[in-house]
Every structure is written in structure tokens, then in C-alpha cells.
Amino acid sequence: MIIAIDGPAASGKGTLAKRLAEHLGFACLDTGLLYRAVGRDVRSRGFRLDDTWAAVAAARGLDPVSLTDPGLRGTVAGDAASIVARIPEVRAALLAYQRDFARQPPGAVLDGRDIGTVVCPEADVKIFVTASPEVRARRRFSEFQAFGMDVAYETVLADILTRDARDAGRPNAPMVVATDAMLLDTSNLSIEAAFDAAVGLIKRKIGQPGR
Template identity: 45%
Template sequence: MTAGRPFIVAIDGPAGAGKSTVSRRVASRLGFAMVDTGAIYRTVALAATRRGIALDDDAALAVLLPELEIRFSPSPGGGQRVLLGEDDVSVEIRTPPISLGASKVSARPVVRAGLLDLQRRLACAPENRGAVLEGRDIGTVVFPDADAKFFLTASAEERARRRHAELGARGDASTYDEVLADQLRRDKDDSERAIAPLRPAADAQLVDTSGLPLDAVVDALVRELEARLSGDGRSEA
């Protein structure tokens, strides 16, 4: 652990690999803060859309970013809410159009630079024993010296199945084929973009979640992290 800051866990992976759910559960099990950087970029995309700002308009995005008050708050039913000012946008940022919008704004250097300090401040708050950060460049740019880095993946079909079930539970009528097409398009955009492309950090542990209950993935990561926290240095995940 780096002196003067909490224990930092970086978790990345393509859409639908389970990284958001796994990150939340790992953070809860360890008593760590959860910083959902994907939710931050989604919220930027939502705010820009609401104001009619094109998602590739760097000048307008640069003006928008300092005006945004993005924070997380505990949810009464467990987990956390995403707040834009006093507006709870937790559900609105998870729609397919905002998901694609998040992929677009997160490829803009002005946005990534503008949110860097926010992500670090949320993770390093004095009350945090540790923090789990889920997002694209956590282990390479935001916290290149993160204490643990994991890259979760799964087959495209498995990821689309999970996403379709998640959207259905929220009342979204998208078909499986539509979800799969959106996901493949997002994977292509994320993998080919020049800024923070989708690929694991050189020192990240790859975890294939295909066919695995997410609880089993959480158990494996928690065992690994508890071992690192205890200082014995073993690697099981």
C-alpha cells in the first residue's frame, strides 16, 4: 500500500462482464468506498445531452465539466445512488443511449483530464480505509500504483444476456439482439479509440467470468484482496 492513501483496487473490463456488480460487492465485503467511474462518465453524457451539447464538442464539454456536481450517496435499499446536483440520475444513466453516450464522452481527452481530480478525491477521502474504482484507465492513469488490478471479461453472448436481463428488470423493452448489437458496437468503439482503449493494464489479473455466478467471482477477488491486505502476497484470483 502506498503511504498516505487508502488501499486502491482497480477493476476494468468490457460492458457486461460484471465489473459494476462485482466492484460494488467487493467494496461492501471489505468495507471499502466504491467509486463508479463509469457512472461518472454516464452522468457527464446525460448532462451534455440535457443541455444539447454534442458529445464531441470539446469546447462546450470543457465549459460544462466544472459546473457539474457529481456525487454518490447510499441508497436506502443498499448500494448507492448517483446524484447530479440534487437530482437522482441512477436509473436514467443506465439506458442504452446514455451507455453509448458515455463511451463517446469518455474518449474525449478534455473529459478524462477534467474528471481526473474528482476520481482521486472520491477514492482518497480521509474516511476511506480503501476504495474500489471501476473504470477504463484506473490502473494506468488515475492510480497507476493501485494496490490491486483486475480485468474482468466474458463472452459477448454471456455479456449481452446479463445486460438484457438487467434492462428487462428495469422495464426496458430492448430485445436481446438489440442489446448484443449495441454491446458489440460499444466494444468496437472502446477497443479502437485512441484515448484509454479497452485493454487490460500490463499488471492486471485477468478474470474470465463466463459461466460463473458473480458471487463466486466476488469470493475469489475478496480472498485475493484479504491476502494482500494481510501482507502474505499470494495470488488466487
């Protein structure tokens, strides 16, 4: 079984994907980390993020072990990912890896921005997780505060809006809701409530009663 979890930054899709994978005994892949790692590697080699040759070389030579790098979770890495993800050749280079991951038994949960539309359009379950920009900015702001990072909420909100526009406006594999995806707005939901709601959506989709 393949479960596709898509949505914008800080919507809660990553946390939800992990919880679902643990609950179901499936493998889990945060596909955004792939692009963050590519951006990291391009920068570390001294190239511009929009350098197609450098970005494609980084994508083709990506070491999956390096995805555990804690530096990939920061804002800088996220912004870099949004830039390299606009390069069609980079997306093509990473596509096979994502699809191979999705096919492993007994199942896999993948989260990103184009899982249900491009990477795994045949996914058994597609959930598009969203939340208002203000809520997502507050969540990200709280994360930064927890790590002792000095950043203004207004700056975080502006970054969220910029990222949304970039992800939705890219010509190749833009962030859009798949026509057969189920929407899950987490604006007013706790992590546990969002998880329960997602499990309910999955049960409904595959025809199983209850939880």
C-alpha cells in the same frame, strides 16, 4: 489501499466493485457514472455529444450529487458516455476527482475502463473483469426485460460489440488490460462465485492467506 476494477460493459465489474467495497469497508466509485452524467448534461443543454467545449464545461461543472440519477443506468446514457469519454479534455477534467476519491482512507474501490492503467496506475490491486460478448449481452438483455423494455437480444449484442470497439479503439486512455492486472472471467460464474474469486485474488496479491 486502492483497488482498481476494470473491464467492458456488462462484465459484472460494477456489482463486484460494490460487493468488495462493502466487504472491506471501503468507499466505492463507479467512474462510468461520471461520463454518463457528462453525456446527460451535454444533451440536456442542447449540444452535440462530440462538442468538446460543451463536454468539457459539463465535466468541470459536474455535481457529484447528480450521480444518483437513475436515468444514468440506461443504454442511452451508456452510449453517450462512450462518446464523451473519447474527448481527452473531458478525461483530464475528471481525472483529479477520481484520484482524490481513490486516496481516501482506509481505502477505495474504483471501477471503470482505465483505472489500473491511467487513473490509478499505482493501485495496490488491479483486477480486469471480463466475460464473453454473448454472456454480457444476455445479462444486459435480462436487465432490460426486468425493466419491461422491449429490445431484441441481437440488438443488445450489437450494441455491446460496438461499445467494446469504441472503448478499446479510442486514442486517449483506451480500455486495455494493465500489465500487472489479474484477470477474472465471469462468463460461467454467479455473482457470489465471482465475489469469492475476487476476494481470493486480493488476498493473494496482498499476501494474506485464505479469505
